[in-house]
Amino acid sequence: MSFTPTWELLRSFGSSRFAKLSVFVPVFGYFIIFNDAFVALVGSSMEWACAAFQSVACGDDGFAKLDDDFMLRKVVNIYIALSAIGLSTLIFQGLCPHEVKKFWHVEDYVAENTKVFHHEFNRRIRGVLDKSSPGETLRIQKTFDRYKEHDRPKASEMYDRDVLALWFSYQNTRFEAARWTCFVLFSVGVALLTYPTVTVFLKVCAIILTR
Secondary structure (H helix, E strand, O other), X not given: OOOOOOHHHHHHHHOOHHHHHXXXXXXXXXXXXXXXXXXXXXXXXXXXXXXXXXXXXXXXXXXXXXXHHHHHHHXXXXXXXXXXXXXXXXXXXXXXXXXXXXXXXXXXXXXXXXXXXXXXXXHHHHHHHHHHOHHHHHHHHHHHHHHOOOOHXXXXXXXXXXXXXXXXXXXXOOOHHHHHHHHHHHHHHHHHHHHHHHHHHHHHHHHHHHO
C-alpha cells in the first residue's frame, strides 16, 4: 500500500505554534539569522563546548577552530530549514480544508456535525460526493433505503454519520500536489535541523567517552 500524506497527518505539525511562527522566517529570518549577534551566539556556544569538553578541535585560546565558511554553512542551514518549515506551514494554513483543520479525527467531526446536519448541507455535499465517490454514496443510500422501513430515525442517523464521514475523507485527500509539497518541505526542514543536532550529539558523546 503506497504512502500518501493526508491533511490529517500534516495537521499534527501544521497547526502547532512553532510552525505558525516559522512562517515569518522567509520574510524576516534574513535580518535575524544573518547578523553579527546571531553568528557570535553560535560561536560562543561552540567556545563553551570547547571549554567544557576540552575538544581537540579547540584552538589554543579555547575558541573552536572554525573558519568563516563553516560558520556560514551552519547559519545558512538553519535559515533554509526554518524557511522550508515556514513555507510548508503557509501552504497548510492556506489550503487545508476547514473540516480537517478544526477537528483532529473523523470521529470528532462526525459527532459534532451530526447534531446540525440539515437537508441543504446534505444536498450540497451529496452533489460533490456523487461525482468523487459514486460507489460509496450508492452504498450509503442503499443502506438507508433498506433500514428506513423498520426504523427510520435509526436509518437517518446512520445515513448522516456515513455521509459526514465520507465528506471528511474527501476533504482529507484534496489538493494532492499541495499535500505532497507541504510534506516534502516539512521533511526537508526537519532533516536539516536534525542532522547537525545528531552530529553534535554523537561528537559530544565521543568526547566524553574518550576523556
